[in-house]
Amino acid sequence: xxxxALDIIGIGLLLTATALAVLGVVSFLRLPDLYSRIHxxxxxxxxxxxxxxxxxxxxxxxxxxxKALATAAFLLVTTPLVTHVLARTAYRRGVDLxxxxxxxxxxxxxxxxxxxxxxxxxxxxxxxxxxxxx
Amino acid sequence: xxxxVTACLVILIACMGAxxxxxxxxxxxxxxxxxxxxLGVLLSASFALIALREGAWHYLEISLxxxxxxxxxxxxxxHYIERGRLF
Numbered sequence: 001x002x003x004x005a006l007d008i009i010g011i012g013l014l015l016t017a018t019a020l021a022v023l024g025v026v027s028f029l030r031l032p033d034l035y036s037r038i039h040x041x042x043x044x045x046x047x048x049x050x051x052x053x054x055x056x057x058x059x060x061x062x063x064x065x066x067k068a069l070a071t072a073a074f075l076l077v078t079t080p081l082v083t084h085v086l087a088r089t090a091y092r093r094g095v096d097l098x099x100x101x102x103x104x105x106x107x108x109x110x111x112x113x114x115x116x117x118x119x120x121x122x123x124x125x126x127x128x129x130x131x132x133x134x
Numbered sequence: 135x136x137x138x139v140t141a142c143l144v145i146l147i148a149c150m151g152a153x154x155x156x157x158x159x160x161x162x163x164x165x166x167x168x169x170x171x172x173l174g175v176l177l178s179a180s181f182a183l184i185a186l187r188e189g190a191w192h193y194l195e196i197s198l199x200x201x202x203x204x205x206x207x208x209x210x211x212x213h214y215i216e217r218g219r220l221f
Contacts (some may be wrong), residue, residue: 011138017198018142021176025149028172029156029213041172044149049179052142058181062199066192068182075175078205082171085209089216090164 010058013051021048028080033098034090038083136187144185150176167211174204 024044031037051073056068097104153176156169178200185193214220 005169007135011135011196014138017179018145021149021179025152025172028169029152031210034162034168035162037165038168041168044172049175050149052179053182053197056186059186064185064194067191067194067198071182071194071201074198074205075201078201082205082212083210085212086164086168089212090162092216093162093164095162095164 005051007057013055014056017048017055020051024048032100034095036088036098036100038086039089040085042079043115043132045075050075139183139187141188143180146176146180146183150180162211163215167208167215171204171208174200174207178204 021044024040024047027040028037028044031040050072053072055109057065057072060068091106150173153169153173157166157173158171160166178197179198181193181197185191185197210220
């Protein structure tokens with residue numbers, strides 16, 4: 001009976017992981033700019049891959065489950081690092097903020113600009129007009 | 135249970151196809167890099183599902199290795215794109 005309960009928990013985690021991975025990949029395909037896509041990819045990994053390895057913790061024997069737990073912990077630690085490095089590189093390279101970005105707080109905070117060569121051509125108001133909003 | 139695991143595996147492989155589409159089409163190099171990282175992690179998750187389906191538990195080590203390779207490769211290529219050199 002305990003084994004049945006563990007199986008049910010594991011299969012529930014497996015289905016949750018697959019549903020979140022599908023949601024994240026669909027938004028990864030459809031979101032308009034790179035920064036939003038980084039967010040969607042982060043959701044695929046933390047919401048899709050990590051629960052899948054946790055499901056293996058419930059469905060396999062204990063030694064295998066510990067290996068799966070190690071993989072899940074590794075993914076959980078390294079995903080924010082990858083996301084941060086990608087977003088910083090994109091900002092310094094001057095990747096466009098996209099049509100949904102309202103303002104650029106980092107450019108307003110550093111007047112010299114850490115931004116790359118390509119200027120922002122987003123639809124929202126520039127950093128000069130953003131002081132009125134706050 | 136085998137049916138559920140197989141269905142999840144097929145869905146994850148379809149997700150990997152979507153990542154390959156983004157690699158082919160992505161407007162920036164960083165889009166391609168992000169899709170590559172996502173492809174590696176989804177491949178690692180698929181190997182875990184294959185291990186669960188076949189009962190071949192040593193496949194989990196392939197899974198851990200793919201996760202490590204995706205992380206190290208993505209960070210190295212992102213640094214290369216940002217600075218023009220690796221170190």
